[in-house]
Amino acid sequence: MISVKELRRSFGPVVAVDGISFDVEKGQVLGLIGPNGAGKTTAMRMLACFLRPDSGTATVCGVDILKNPIGVRRSLGYLAENAPAYNEMTVGGFLNFIYDVRGIEGKKRRQALDRIVPMCSIESVYHQTIETLSKGYKRRVGLAQALIHDPDVLILDEPTDGLDPNQKHEVRRLINKMAKDKCIIISTHILEEVEAVCSRTIIISKGRILVDSTPEKLKEDYQCSLDEVFRKITQTKVA
Amino acid sequence: MHSFWAVFKREFKSYFTTPLAYVFLVIFLFFSGHMTFRQGFFEARQADMRAFFANLPLLFVFMVPATAMRLWAEERKVGSIELLLTLPITVTQAVLGKFFAAWLFLAIALVLTFPMVITVCYLGEPDIGLIITGYLGSLLMAGGFLAIGGFFSAVSKNQVISFVLSVVACAVLVFAGMPTTLNYVSTFLPAGLVSAIENMSFQTHFESVQKGVLEFKDLSYFALLIGGWLAASTIILDERKGC
Numbered sequence: 001m002i003s004v005k006e007l008r009r010s011f012g013p014v015v016a017v018d019g020i021s022f023d024v025e026k027g028q029v030l031g032l033i034g035p036n037g038a039g040k041t042t043a044m045r046m047l048a049c050f051l052r053p054d055s056g057t058a059t060v061c062g063v064d065i066l067k068n069p070i071g072v073r074r075s076l077g078y079l080a081e082n083a084p085a086y087n088e089m090t091v092g093g094f095l096n097f098i099y100d101v102r103g104i105e106g107k108k109r110r111q112a113l114d115r116i117v118p119m120c121s122i123e124s125v126y127h128q129t130i131e132t133l134s135k136g137y138k139r140r141v142g143l144a145q146a147l148i149h150d151p152d153v154l155i156l157d158e159p160t161d162g163l164d165p166n167q168k169h170e171v172r173r174l175i176n177k178m179a180k181d182k183c184i185i186i187s188t189h190i191l192e193e194v195e196a197v198c199s200r201t202i203i204i205s206k207g208r209i210l211v212d213s214t215p216e217k218l219k220e221d222y223q224c225s226l227d228e229v230f231r232k233i234t235q236t237k238v239a
Numbered sequence: 240m241h242s243f244w245a246v247f248k249r250e251f252k253s254y255f256t257t258p259l260a261y262v263f264l265v266i267f268l269f270f271s272g273h274m275t276f277r278q279g280f281f282e283a284r285q286a287d288m289r290a291f292f293a294n295l296p297l298l299f300v301f302m303v304p305a306t307a308m309r310l311w312a313e314e315r316k317v318g319s320i321e322l323l324l325t326l327p328i329t330v331t332q333a334v335l336g337k338f339f340a341a342w343l344f345l346a347i348a349l350v351l352t353f354p355m356v357i358t359v360c361y362l363g364e365p366d367i368g369l370i371i372t373g374y375l376g377s378l379l380m381a382g383g384f385l386a387i388g389g390f391f392s393a394v395s396k397n398q399v400i401s402f403v404l405s406v407v408a409c410a411v412l413v414f415a416g417m418p419t420t421l422n423y424v425s426t427f428l429p430a431g432l433v434s435a436i437e438n439m440s441f442q443t444h445f446e447s448v449q450k451g452v453l454e455f456k457d458l459s460y461f462a463l464l465i466g467g468w469l470a471a472s473t474i475i476l477d478e479r480k481g482c
Contacts, residue, residue, distance in 0.1 A: 048325040073327040080325065084318035086249070088256050100245030101326045145322070 001026050001153055001183040002047070006056035008207075009042055016042040018207035019056065024200075026152070029179045031198035031215075032187040035234055039207040040187040041081055044157050047185070048078040060153055074102075077151035081158055083142030087131035091122055091141050094130060095148065102149050112148060120144040121170065135162040143171065147178075154184045160193060172196050191226040205234045242328040246336025254344050259309075267302055267348050274298065275355065286363025291355050292373045292449050296413045296441060299377075299384050304405035306345065307388025310337050311476065312398045324476075334473050338389055338465075345381040349374060369451045376448030379461040380441055384409045386468035393472045409441075416440025 002024040017039040045051040049069035063071040203211040254260040274294040314320040388405040444457040
């Protein structure tokens, strides 16, 4: 459902993403891992049509990110790094704004709200303004925003960053529950998360794909834990 | 279309969920009244609102950039621009939604100066047509300043920088048309350039609308100005939204 071809983007002299290609099918959860500054966020931003690639392209659900960015955004749920939101709004007001933008009205909106609010467990903060929320709740509001229209493709940039262990577990459970009939890409630093939710993993460093495999296969090949695999790959191959 | 309305609605509401709207309205209403009476509203012994409208450009030079500076700079700083522009909204829709919401807010500020109209009507028999065109000219001028302020807000992440830049840009456009400036530049510039400067300035067009003359060249000046600066904001945002 996602097909990336030779995507490249640089900021001035720094090449952030250096010609990456991969495909993700429905039912797959792809974990993008890599050191800081590897280009994970830039790659995801290009897929969400926030940044324009310098060259290369990608399709999401068959829609080209260059030719029809609005069409891509319609079928995509995107949670940006740090889950940005409008801080002065209440959670309810914010979700209603997203519904307005996505054109979900009336009965459909009520049904979607009844589904999404308990799913992300944000009932207790529904009438609070977003700036008063803790990091964990803020991120769950961001997640709710990304899931609102029940998208086929989900792109989540560090969805569990800053959450406590219980909340991390909750989010992973949520991802596992949705994994069957969606196509999900997550980026993370936490390798146990890759083992917990991802059916496939891509390790990138300095904008290039170093490994495209599954967590199980990586462990088997290197005969050690994922942490060590990650260190071995990113430290030797780049140096 | 619904994404335009969604942005418009959210933006308009956000003025009133923060103290911004109330602070702005109180200060604007105080100074617009204060300057009118200091100018000699009673001494003129005329039932018109000339003293009121004549001071608006100066007040707008400071007040409108203050409303406009947060439009994009804040979104960039907080990072919510990444949310907004990964929703199914085009940059143009977002720019227009924000612009019209802020314009409506300024229109409300202008409507709230209605006690001036009542005062004038009570004291004498003013020319209602003149008052209406006066308000129309003020509204168009507010829109022009707003489009300029919105552009500088899109240029910088820092609200103070965008405020200062747009105050300067608006002030240049107002003062270029003042008689003192024109007299000075006419000492060394050819007459053609002087009249070009005069025609580029807000002041000239604002005054002629305010006098009750609705000419195509004045209306098209404001339309071009607003359209041009909004288009520039769209291009700037498209280019550097991620930086």
